[in-house]
Amino acid sequence: MVDLATLEQAALTALQACTDEPALRAWNTRFFGKHGEVLQALKGVGAVPPDQRKSYGQEANRLKEDLLARYENALAEVRARTLEQSLQTDRLDITLPGRPAPRGRLHLSNQTLRQIYAIFADMGFQIYRSREIEDDLTNFELLNMPPHHPARDMWDTFYTTTPGVILRTHTSPGQIHVMRELFPRPIRVILPGMCYRYEQITARSEIMFHQVEGLVIGEKITMADLKGTITAFARRLFGPERQIRIRSSYFPFTEPSIEVDVDWPKDDPISGDISKGTGWLEIMGAGMVHPVVLRHGGYDPAKYSGFAFGMGPERIAMRKYGIDDIRQFWKNDLRFLSQF
Ligand code: PHE
Numbered sequence: 371m372v373d374l375a376t377l378e379q380a381a382l383t384a385l386q387a388c389t390d391e392p393a394l395r396a397w398n399t400r401f402f403g404k405h406g407e408v409l410q411a412l413k414g415v416g417a418v419p420p421d422q423r424k425s426y427g428q429e430a431n432r433l434k435e436d437l438l439a440r441y442e443n444a445l446a447e448v449r450a451r452t453l454e455q456s457l458q459t460d461r462l463d464i465t466l467p468g469r470p471a472p473r474g475r476l477h478l479s480n481q482t483l484r485q486i487y488a489i490f491a492d493m494g495f496q497i498y499r500s501r502e503i504e505d506d507l508t509n510f511e512l513l514n515m516p517p518h519h520p521a522r523d524m525w526d527t528f529y530t531t532t533p534g535v536i537l538r539t540h541t542s543p544g545q546i547h548v549m550r551e552l553f554p555r556p557i558r559v560i561l562p563g564m565c566y567r568y569e570q571i572t573a574r575s576e577i578m579f580h581q582v583e584g585l586v587i588g589e590k591i592t593m594a595d596l597k598g599t600i601t602a603f604a605r606r607l608f609g610p611e612r613q614i615r616i617r618s619s620y621f622p623f624t625e626p627s628i629e630v631d632v633d634w635p636k637d638d639p640i641s642g643d644i645s646k647g648t649g650w651l652e653i654m655g656a657g658m659v660h661p662v663v664l665r666h667g668g669y670d671p672a673k674y675s676g677f678a679f680g681m682g683p684e685r686i687a688m689r690k691y692g693i694d695d696i697r698q699f700w701k702n703d704l705r706f707l708s709q710f
Contacts, residue, residue: 372411374426378433381408385440391448398441408434478710479580479699482687483562486582489606490560493599495584498559500544502566506534508543512666513623521622526568537566540680541583542623545659548585549667556588557676562683573695574644574651580683585659587669587676593626593658596677600630600656608632608690615650624657624678632689640694651689654681 381401388394401408411430418426476484487497506517515521525539544561561583569575586595597616604614612632619629631650645651656679661671669676684699691710698706 372407372414374411374429374433377407377411378437381437382440385437385444388444389448391445391452394441394445394448401437402441408437475708475710477699477707478687478691479683481710482683482690483580483582485607486603486681486683486686487560487562489603490584493602494558496559498544498548498561500541500547500561500563500583502538502564503530504536504538504543506536508546509536509538509540512546512663513542514660514662515622519622521620528566528568538563539567540565541581542678542680544583545585545623545663545678546667549587549664549669553668558586558588560584571697573697574685574688576684576696576700578700579696581680582683584656584679584681585676586678587659587664587667587674589674591658591675591677593677596628596656596658596679599677600654600679604630604632607686612689614653619655619657621655621657623660623663624655625660627655627657630654630656630679630681632686634689638692640692644688644694651685653685653689654679656680 381397384397384400385394388397398406400406403409408430412434415423415427415430491497509527510519510522510525511517527539528537530536541561541563544563548557548559548561562580564578565581566578567575569577571577584599586599600616601614604612608614615631615633616628617631619627621627629652631652633649634645634651636645636647636649656677659676659678664671664674664676684696687693687699688696
C-alpha cells in the first residue's frame with residue numbers, strides 16, 4: 371500500500387522544481403505516465419484492506435485531481451512566461467522607416483520611342499519588329515545597293531564571322547520583310563529598333579543608335595502624304611515653337627529623297643558640335659519608295675506607290691531636352707539618366 375501523503379509531498383516538491391515546459395512534461399510522465407507513480411497508487415486500491423479501501427480510494431482520487439490541476443496551471447504559467455519573453459527579446463519595431471528601394475525608370479531612348487509610337491499610333495500606324503542581325507542582301511542589295519554601289523560607303527558596319535551576315539546599318543531592311551509579309555495589302559507601319567555603324571564617334575554620331583523606320587504603301591500615295599505625315603508628326607512631338615526644314619537628298623532606295631532637319635539656333639551655346647554652325651540638326655531621311663524596292667517587296671510599281679522614312683530618336687531627344695552629346699545615351703551614367 372502506497373503512502374499517499376508521502377507521494378503527494380514528493381510530487382509537489384518535484385513540480386515546484388520545474389522551470390520550463392520540458393521539465394513539466396517529464397514530471398507528468400513520472401507521475402501520470404503509463405507506469406506513473408500516481409496511477410500505480412490508484413491501481414493499488416485492490417491490495418488495500420477492505421475497511422480502508424474507501425477512504426484510500428477517495429484520497430488517491432483527490433490527490434490525482436489536485437496534482438493534475440496544479441500541473442495544468444504550471445504549464446499555462448510557463449507558456450505565458452515564454453511568450454512574454456519572446457515578445458520582449460524578438461521585438462520587431464514596425465514603426466521604423468523602411469529602407470527606400472531605388473526606383474528605376476525607362477531609359478530616355480525608350481521614353482522617346484514611346485512618344486513616337488503614340489503619335490504614329492494615332493495616325494493609324496502599326497508597330498512592326500524587324501531583326502537586328504541582317505544579311506547583306508536585305509540590308510543593301512534588295513534596297514537597290516548592289517555590292518559595287520558607292521552608297522554603301524555611307525553605311526559601313528560590323529561583320530560577323532558568317533559571310534554575308536551583318537549588324538543592320540539602318541532599319542530600312544525591315545521594309546522588305548514587311549512588304550513580303552503583307553503583300554498585297556496596303557501598308558502603314560513603323561519599325562523601331564537598334565542599328566549599328568562602324569564610324570567615327572562624335573557628339574552627334576554613335577556606333578549604335580535607334581531608328582524608327584516608317585513605311586506606307588498603297589495606291590496613289592504621293593510626296594504630299596509624306597510631307598503631311600512628317601509635318602504633323604514634328605508638330606506634335608516638338609510643339610509649335612520648333613521649326614523643321616525639308617530639303618532634297620539622295621538615298622538609293624527612295625526616289626525622290628529628302629532629309630528633315632530640326633532647327634538648333636546658332637546662338638544656343640551647345641549648338642556648336644551638333645549643328646555644325648548650320649542652325650539645323652538632321653533627324654530623318656525619307657522619300658518615295660524606289661520602284662526597284664517596291665518590286666523586291668512584291669508590289670508592282672505601276673499600281674502601287676509609297677513613302678518611307680527613317681528617323682533617329684536619340685537625335686530627336688537631344689533637341690527636345692537640350693542634350694549636347696549623343697555619347698551620353700550609352701555611357702550608363704546615372705547622373706545623366708536620372709534627369710529624365
Ligand atoms: N535608312 C536611311 C538611313 O539610315 C534613312 C531612310 C529611311 C531614308 C527610309 C529614306 C527612307 O540613313
